[in-house]
Amino acid sequence: MTDVVRLDAVSKVYGKGQGAVAALREVSAGIPRGSFTAVMGPSGSGKSTFLHCAAGLDTPSSGSVRLGGTELSGMNETALTELRRSRVGFVFQAFNLISSLDVLENITLPLRLAGRKPDQAWLTEIVRRVGLEGRTGHLPAQLSGGQQQRVAIARALVVRPEVVFGDEPTGALDTMTARDVLVLLREVVSGLGQTVVMVTHDPVAASYADTVLFLADGRIADAMAAPTADKVAERMTRLGAWKR
Ligand SMILES: Nc1ncnc2c1ncn2[C@@H]1O[C@H](COP(=O)(O)OP(=O)(O)OP(=O)(O)O)[C@@H](O)[C@H]1O
Incomplete structure (x- = not known):
């Protein structure tokens, strides 16, 4: 499989001098097209920074990030914004829906921002896949948390992105609803x-993913294929993630 995202020797330092924090240290990783990757690690290990650099939301201090063959370093903010709009999808813990727009308007918002017309067949397919066929005219406030996250997932998919990035997409959901959303992501x-x-x-x-990348102290500490929840928990314990 070809890599749709490729990080090479990516470092990210926040701040300067005495107060500088190295959030990523020479991280190299590839994300194969058509794969599901989970990123785990102790608090402060650099997970969000990894995601933000890979998605063009943040700029590395050094190293190279390529998305679908495009080198991100050196791109200006306008070009990065355009890239994020047209080639990347995002799903966050807080669903970030626009409360005054109905479900269909929320889903198609990235297309309107990019000045593109919806591909009706694809739109119908994703609305069906996320199970919102009967609710396209509802406002976010009329939906459950799980349904709101399904709208966010459909919105992330509407541009047929090269990659969908999720930052704790099930973090705000109860256990059962989280499972449904994970099944959907799978x-x-x-x-x-x-x-x-x-x-x-x-x-x-993480066990729903094909591969888990473990970060520790800004470095990739391990990668696990065919993860199970038990194996992942055990690896996290060894990384000191749940020390009291
Ligand atoms: N904007 C910032 N300014 C300064 N330091 C930052 C900034 N963002 C992150 N850091 C620091 O970089 C390191 C990595 O942070 P990051 O948020 O990537 O970790 P994380 O693994 O996602 O953590 P968590 O699981 O707690 O969300 C931490 O030490 C953090 O304090």
């Missing part, structure tokens, strides 16, 4: 052939 990869990269603290969530 289906987005296995059924629609999309690529998903998800930061999570939850070993059960």
Whole structure:
């Protein structure tokens, strides 16, 4: 499989001098197209920074990030904004829906921002996949948390992005609803052939992925294929993630 995202020797330092924090230290990693990757690690290990650098939301201090063959370093903010709008999807812990727009308007918002017309067949497919066919005219406030996250997932998919990035996408959901959303994300990869990269603290969530990348102190400490919740939890314990 080809890598849709490629990080080479990516370092990120926040601040300067005495107060400088190295959030990522020479991280190299590839995300294969059509795969589901979970990113785990102790608090402060650099997971969000990894995601933000990979997605063009943050600029590395050094190193190279390529998305679908495009080198991100050196791109100006306008070009990065355009890239994020047209080639990347995001799902956050807080669903970030616009309360005055109905479900369909929320889902198609990235297209309107990019000045693109919806591909009706794709739109119908994703609305069906996320199970919102009967609710396209509802406002976010009329939906449950799980349904709101399904709208956010459909919105992330509407541009047919090269990769969907999730930052704790199930963090605000109860256990059962979180499972449903994880099954959906799995289906987005296995059924629609999309690529998903998800930061999570939850070993059960990580077990839905094909591969788990473990970060520790700004470095990739390990990678695990075919993860199970138990194996992931055990690896996290060895990384000192849940020390009291
Ligand atoms: N904007 C910032 N300014 C200064 N330091 C930052 C900034 N963002 C992150 N850091 C620091 O960089 C390191 C990595 O942070 P990051 O948020 O990537 O970790 P994380 O693994 O996502 O943590 P958590 O699981 O707690 O969300 C931490 O030490 C953090 O304090």
